[in-house]
Amino acid sequence: MNIRGQERREFPLSVRKAAFKRCCRDGVPHCETCGCELNGRTSTIYEHVVPDGLGGEPTLDNCKVHCRTCADVKTFTEDNPRMQKADRVLKKSFGLTPRKQKIVSLGFAKRPPQNSASRPVARSFASEESL
Numbered sequence: 358m359n360i361r362g363q364e365r366r367e368f369p370l371s372v373r374k375a376a377f378k379r380c381c382r383d384g385v386p387h388c389e390t391c392g393c394e395l396n397g398r399t400s401t402i403y404e405h406v407v408p409d410g411l412g413g414e415p416t417l418d419n420c421k422v423h424c425r426t427c428a429d430v431k432t433f434t435e436d437n438p439r440m441q442k443a444d445r446v447l448k449k450s451f452g453l454t455p456r457k458q459k460i461v462s463l464g465f466a467k468r469p470p471q472n473s474a475s476r477p478v479a480r481s482f483a484s485e486e487s488l
C-alpha cells in the first residue's frame with residue numbers, strides 16, 4: 358500500500374502469455390523497445406506502459422515485453438520521477454509534508470578582541486601595570 362492507495366497489480370498469466378506471443382518473431386522473443394533477442398541470459402520483463410502506480414491497468418494494451426536494460430531505463434528515467442512527483446503533490450495536498458523550520462545553530466564563536474589604535478585591548482592590563 359502506498360500513498361496513492363492502491364495495491365500493485367501484476368499482469369495475469371493470460372496477459373503475459375499473449376504479450377510473449379506478440380513479441381515473438383520466428384519463435385524467438387524480442388524486446389519490444391530495442392529489438393534485442395531475449396534469450397536465457399537476458400531476463401524478460403513485462404512492463405506497464407502507463408505505470409501501475411499512476412493508474413495503468415494490467416491489460417495487454419498496457420503491457421510491453423522488455424529486456425532488463427530497457428526496463429531499467431524506463432523505470433528509472435520515466436516512471437520513478439513521475440511517481441515521486443505524484444507522491445509529493447499528494448502529500449502536499451493532504452498536508453503531510455513537514456513544516457519548514459528555521460535551522461537553529463550555535464553559530465560561530467565570538468572573535469577574539471583585536472588591538473586597534475582607537476580601541477586598545479590591553480588598556481586594563483596597562484592600568485594594572487601602572488598601579
Ligand SMILES: [Zn+2]
Nearest residue numbers: 388391424427
Ligand atoms: Zn530492450
